[in-house]
Amino acid sequence: MEGITVEQAVELILEHTPVICETEEAGLLETPGRILAEDMKAAFDNPPFDRSPIDGYACRAEDVAGASKENPVRLKVTEEIDAGQYSVRKVKPGEAVRIMTGAAIPQGCDCCIRQEDTDYGEETVEIYRPEKKRGNYCFAGEDFKKGTVLLEKGTRLGYVEAAILAGMGADRVKVYRKPRAVLLTSGDEVVEPGRELTQGKIYNSNLTLLTARMMDFGVCPVYTVTVGDDAAVMADQLQKAAKDADVIITTGGVSVGKKDIMHESLRMIGAERIFWRVQMKPGMPTLFSVYQGVPIVSLSGNPFGVAVTMELLIRPLLQKMMQDDTLGLVRVKGIMADTFEKSARGRRFIRAIWENGVFHLPDGLHSNGILSSMVGCNCLIDRKSGLGPLQTGCEAEAILL
Amino acid sequence: MEGITVEQAVELILEHTPVICETEEAGLLETPGRILAEDMKAAFDNPPFDRSPIDGYACRAEDVAGASKENPVRLKVTEEIDAGQYSVRKVKPGEAVRIMTGAAIPQGCDCCIRQEDTDYGEETVEIYRPEKKRGNYCFAGEDFKKGTVLLEKGTRLGYVEAAILAGMGADRVKVYRKPRAVLLTSGDEVVEPGRELTQGKIYNSNLTLLTARMMDFGVCPVYTVTVGDDAAVMADQLQKAAKDADVIITTGGVSVGKKDIMHESLRMIGAERIFWRVQMKPGMPTLFSVYQGVPIVSLSGNPFGVAVTMELLIRPLLQKMMQDDTLGLVRVKGIMADTFEKSARGRRFIRAIWENGVFHLPDGLHSNGILSSMVGCNCLIDRKSGLGPLQTGCEAEAILL
Numbered sequence: 099m100e101g102i103t104v105e106q107a108v109e110l111i112l113e114h115t116p117v118i119c120e121t122e123e124a125g126l127l128e129t130p131g132r133i134l135a136e137d138m139k140a141a142f143d144n145p146p147f148d149r150s151p152i153d154g155y156a157c158r159a160e161d162v163a164g165a166s167k168e169n170p171v172r173l174k175v176t177e178e179i180d181a182g183q184y185s186v187r188k189v190k191p192g193e194a195v196r197i198m199t200g201a202a203i204p205q206g207c208d209c210c211i212r213q214e215d216t217d218y219g220e221e222t223v224e225i226y227r228p229e230k231k232r233g234n235y236c237f238a239g240e241d242f243k244k245g246t247v248l249l250e251k252g253t254r255l256g257y258v259e260a261a262i263l264a265g266m267g268a269d270r271v272k273v274y275r276k277p278r279a280v281l282l283t284s285g286d287e288v289v290e291p292g293r294e295l296t297q298g299k300i301y302n303s304n305l306t307l308l309t310a311r312m313m314d315f316g317v318c319p320v321y322t323v324t325v326g327d328d329a330a331v332m333a334d335q336l337q338k339a340a341k342d343a344d345v346i347i348t349t350g351g352v353s354v355g356k357k358d359i360m361h362e363s364l365r366m367i368g369a370e371r372i373f374w375r376v377q378m379k380p381g382m383p384t385l386f387s388v389y390q391g392v393p394i395v396s397l398s399g400n401p402f403g404v405a406v407t408m409e410l411l412i413r414p415l416l417q418k419m420m421q422d423d424t425l426g427l428v429r430v431k432g433i434m435a436d437t438f439e440k441s442a443r444g445r446r447f448i449r450a451i452w453e454n455g456v457f458h459l460p461d462g463l464h465s466n467g468i469l470s471s472m473v474g475c476n477c478l479i480d481r482k483s484g485l486g487p488l489q490t491g492c493e494a495e496a497i498l499l
Numbered sequence: 500m501e502g503i504t505v506e507q508a509v510e511l512i513l514e515h516t517p518v519i520c521e522t523e524e525a526g527l528l529e530t531p532g533r534i535l536a537e538d539m540k541a542a543f544d545n546p547p548f549d550r551s552p553i554d555g556y557a558c559r560a561e562d563v564a565g566a567s568k569e570n571p572v573r574l575k576v577t578e579e580i581d582a583g584q585y586s587v588r589k590v591k592p593g594e595a596v597r598i599m600t601g602a603a604i605p606q607g608c609d610c611c612i613r614q615e616d617t618d619y620g621e622e623t624v625e626i627y628r629p630e631k632k633r634g635n636y637c638f639a640g641e642d643f644k645k646g647t648v649l650l651e652k653g654t655r656l657g658y659v660e661a662a663i664l665a666g667m668g669a670d671r672v673k674v675y676r677k678p679r680a681v682l683l684t685s686g687d688e689v690v691e692p693g694r695e696l697t698q699g700k701i702y703n704s705n706l707t708l709l710t711a712r713m714m715d716f717g718v719c720p721v722y723t724v725t726v727g728d729d730a731a732v733m734a735d736q737l738q739k740a741a742k743d744a745d746v747i748i749t750t751g752g753v754s755v756g757k758k759d760i761m762h763e764s765l766r767m768i769g770a771e772r773i774f775w776r777v778q779m780k781p782g783m784p785t786l787f788s789v790y791q792g793v794p795i796v797s798l799s800g801n802p803f804g805v806a807v808t809m810e811l812l813i814r815p816l817l818q819k820m821m822q823d824d825t826l827g828l829v830r831v832k833g834i835m836a837d838t839f840e841k842s843a844r845g846r847r848f849i850r851a852i853w854e855n856g857v858f859h860l861p862d863g864l865h866s867n868g869i870l871s872s873m874v875g876c877n878c879l880i881d882r883k884s885g886l887g888p889l890q891t892g893c894e895a896e897a898i899l900l
Contacts, residue, residue: 126692126707130714144871145701151868153756180758181728182687184699198756200688200800202699213756241869248871257715258873261708261802265701265870269693287583287601291527292670298585298603300546300666307662310531314658327581355554355614357581357599399601401662467552468642469666470545470649472659 101375132273143239156207157194170224210234280339329362350399380466400466502776533674544640557608558595571625611635681740685751730763751800781867801867
């Protein structure tokens with residue numbers, strides 16, 4: 099099989115992939131999926147005050163030491179403090195305050211008594227049981243302390259982190275900006291969905307495949323164009339895209355035929371070819387170039403090839419560019435429940451369903467041009483080169499989609 | 500522990516949860532994450548024509564039966580067919596056409612010869628090896644046949660399905676509409692992030708927690724309101740929300756204190772109480788009602804309680820309402836790497852990190868009011884009631900976040 103290994107290809111791609119260090123501000127609800135670009139340090143203790151975890155009475159443990167149902171302790175109720183309220187009056191011996199869950203415990207008190215353990219008194223209250231010092235008592239700073247770094251730069255934010263940011267009072271945070279990706283699909287034979295399919299044409303599924311998968315990875319392409327098999331037009335598009343994009347992905351035109359325009363287009367703009375051809379099926383004719391610092395990944399036009407190279411080559415690129423390790427490929431092992439007949443010499447990636455440690459093959463053809471049999475598949479079996487057919491019962495390894 | 504079991508609570512919630520059957524049209528790139536509301540049947544064979552998988556020459560296998568490098572067969576090249584082109588001229592014995600990958604194989608031909616196995620001739624071509632009938636030949640309908648249901652009603656669409664729809668020529672499809680959710684958080688003590696934090700107040704993290712998690716589940720709340728501890732105002736909001744919403748979620752005010760307004764608000768509007776209190780920690784005082792057919796889930800105000808009930812009670816509700824089984828809870832088993840000390844009688848859900856079959860507990864407090872220690876956690880250990888502390892080395896079960 100011609101070309102470099104998949105691992106070499108990834109290494110070369112990463113070598114030419116810049117990390118995006120520019121930042122932008124994101125509102126709280128825009129943060130999930132983003133990478134934090136600054137340490138987030140607490141500006142105050144949280145909770146900001148000692149607070150009651152119950153509905154009841156705040157008082158001094160000393161005063162209620164001997165309390166029981168038979169011998170209740172009677173305290174004078176000086177005020178009521180609800181959640182959201184705050185009292186500056188210090189509670190003295192023999193006194194209590196009515197207090198609600200989440201309310202600030204006033205000075206002088208060192209415990210709270212559950213209302214079920216009292217007579218619910220308003221002017222005075224009878225306490226039916228003792229409480230230890232700091233019993234039913236939440237300390238200021240119990241959640242986090244002023245100055246503590248709660249979320250570190252580089253953290254991938256999710257719903258919990260967004261809520262923590264909210265709890266810190268932050269309504270906007272600095273995150274790394276997302277990559278600007280441009281997708282260029284090519285081919286005289288493709289027609290966009292929704293238009294009429296004329297003789298000799300097929301519908302363009304690659305553009306949707308690439309765009310939707312990029313969106314799974316958190317990247318919404320800045321624009322997408324479908325170009326005919328014309329090297330000069332493609333060259334123009336590449337030049338235009340390179341002005342604005344962090345990464346350019348093209349499909350089609352990378353093989354050896356007369357219509358394989360990508361080689362010519364890239365020569366025309368003077369892009370540096372880093373590699374062409376990778377030892378993998380599908381996706382063998384993948385071509386990687388750099389133009390004005392922008393990585394250009396050129397995939398073959400076969401839809402299944404696009405799906406496979408997206409995972410194996412573009413996902414690692416985005417992982418580095420976005421500093422998002424959740425994009426890292428996850429490998430799993432399992433036993434073949436079916437036999438994969440095709441026995442080419444080279445390395446092959448095979449669509450499959452991985453369930454409870456077992457690999458099932460989908461019905462339908464495995465050809466590179468066929469996508470329909472990929473429905474329901476959740477992995478790509480990595481059949482290393484030199485192996486024969488994958489027999490039922492043998493062990494295999496796959497990357498999860 | 501008071502209340503019904505989590506399982507009973509889920510059952511009651513589902514009993515009162517309608518499935519959304521109304522549909523809407525979605526453009527291709529809006530389909531990922533949506534549920535298909537119609538069978539998608541192929542309107543044509545794909546590929547729509549027999550096509551060449553290679554760059555080379557299409558001809559008749561019979562004509563090249565004896566071909567070799569030493570004794571090449573010479574054929575007359577009658578035309579060139581590129582991808583996207585189509586010829587109606589039938590190829591006769593002794594003839595060949597130059598053909599490119601993806602181009603329609605013309606009538607009369609039954610195989611294609613790779614250009615590497617020819618002299619690349621233009622007027623005539625020398626063929627250096629034989630090819631079997633249907634060799635290098637892709638049949639029309641190989642991907643899918645006209646009339647085949649490629650995607651069934653009820654399928655959850657992803658990037659592959661979107662690409663298959665594109666390949667079918669569909670630019671819009673019918674999907675079920677998303678739930679309209681209204682979130683109402685309550686509490687005199689909460690201040691929205693970005694505002695000044697005054698004495699006795701805390702920032703509202705629940706609204707962000709709920710909204711961001713709903714968005715993970717594919718639901719963008721139609722609106723959210725934060726209400727003070729005023730039963731009449733909350734009642735108004737509930738009535739207003741019920742006009743428009745499929746589901747209402749509230750936080751706070753469900754306990755037994757004077758400020759626990761939800762009971763009163765729901766009474767005021769005449770909502771039917773289905774249950775109050777669930778045997779779980781956190782989230783015990785969860786209250787579930789139905790008003791004008793709209794399920795209202797009222798959660799306690801503790802952020803960790805909100806996070807837990809969101810998974811255990813609201814996620815199943817959304818799963819049913821949206822017919823989206825990817826929202827189903829996934830349970831995993833593992834061994835405790837740390838000891839969880841607290842030993843209450845009741846069932847408890849404990850934030851943890853599950854990795855390689857082992858549960859690790861995060862640093863920091865596990866209190867219900869504390870969210871910061873949830874960073875990095877990917878599961879909730881389900882410590883069933885009646886068990887003591889979870890010791891290092893013992894087996895535990897968890898639901899994945």
